[in-house]
Amino acid sequence: SAEVTQDPAVSVALGQTVRITCQGDSLRFYYASWYQQKPGQAPVVVIYGKNNRPSGIPDRFSGSTSGNTASLIINGAQAEDEADYYCSSRDSSGNHYVFGTGTKVTVL
Amino acid sequence: QVQLQESGPGLVKPSQTLSLTCTVSGGSISSTSYFWTWIRQPAGKGLEWIGRIYTSGSTNYNPSLKSRVTISMDTSMTRISLRLSSVTAADTAVYYCARGWSSREAAVDVFDIWGQGTMVTVSS
Numbered sequence: 001s002a003e004v005t006q007d008p009a010v011s012v013a014l015g016q017t018v019r020i021t022c023q024g025d026s027l028r029f030y031y032a033s034w035y036q037q038k039p040g041q042a043p044v045v046v047i048y049g050k051n052n053r054p055s056g057i058p059d060r061f062s063g064s065t066s067g068n069t070a071s072l073i074i075n076g077a078q079a080e081d082e083a084d085y086y087c088s089s090r091d092s093s094g095n096h097y098v099f100g101t102g103t104k105v106t107v108l
Numbered sequence: 109q110v111q112l113q114e115s116g117p118g119l120v121k122p123s124q125t126l127s128l129t130c131t132v133s134g135g136s137i138s139s140t141s142y143f144w145t146w147i148r149q150p151a152g153k154g155l156e157w158i159g160r161i162y163t164s165g166s167t168n169y170n171p172s173l174k175s176r177v178t179i180s181m182d183t184s185m186t187r188i189s190l191r192l193s194s195v196t197a198a199d200t201a202v203y204y205c206a207r208g209w210s211s212r213e214a215a216v217d218v219f220d221i222w223g224q225g226t227m228v229t230v231s232s
Contacts, residue, residue: 030216031214031217033216042222042223042225043155043204044222045218045219048216048217048220049214052216054220086154086155089217096171097157097217098157099154100154102155
């Protein structure tokens with residue numbers, strides 16, 4: 001069974017806010033990192049740690065954690081944000097990594 | 109700017125060993141600040157972490173693949189290698205190499221640079 005789970009799909013109206021969640025016991029101890037993947041492309045990290053954005057990632061992307069749930073928030077979603085989003089964290093042993101099942105974000 | 113490029117056979121026969129190389133340019137793989145990892149993605153499916161290697165040579169592998177996986181590095185040639193033995197059709201996927209770093213103190217882990225990926229098909 002997956003150690004971190006995500007909702008399969010969410011949709012958001014253009015310019016509105018969407019929250020993508022990732023649940024897993026390891027998230028109580030380790031921050032998730034979040035990756036955006038567009039069709040035919042390699043994943044790109046958009047959020048890591050408590051709420052860190054790599055250079056070049058728009059500030060409409062943010063992250064938060066509460067208990068065993070990590071969230072990626074897109075505040076004012078744009079058409080180019082339509083993609084698959086994956087969370088990643090350590091597993092329960094702390095020595096390996098797991099990816100969430102992925103969430104497909106559709107911008108309407 | 110560090111770039112990663114995966115390479116290797118695109119077709120592997122069942123029961124044989126898959127061998128891929130990740131070539132790092134624009135930087136050294138000998139830095140102790142980073143580790144190097146392999147991740148794969150079957151068509152239309154999610155990402156699966158395969159394993160990682162530190163500059164020291166220390167490795168961690170996905171428990172579900174551990175008996176078949178070997179990751180190694182060649183610091184003089186700036187390459188990281190992946191070997192996966194006894195492959196089946198279930199190993200057909202795009203294989204990515206990525207650079208990672210972590211901080212236990214800050215509870216942070218991130219795969220910050222990825223290669224473009226290479227497609228491997230297991231078929232006779």
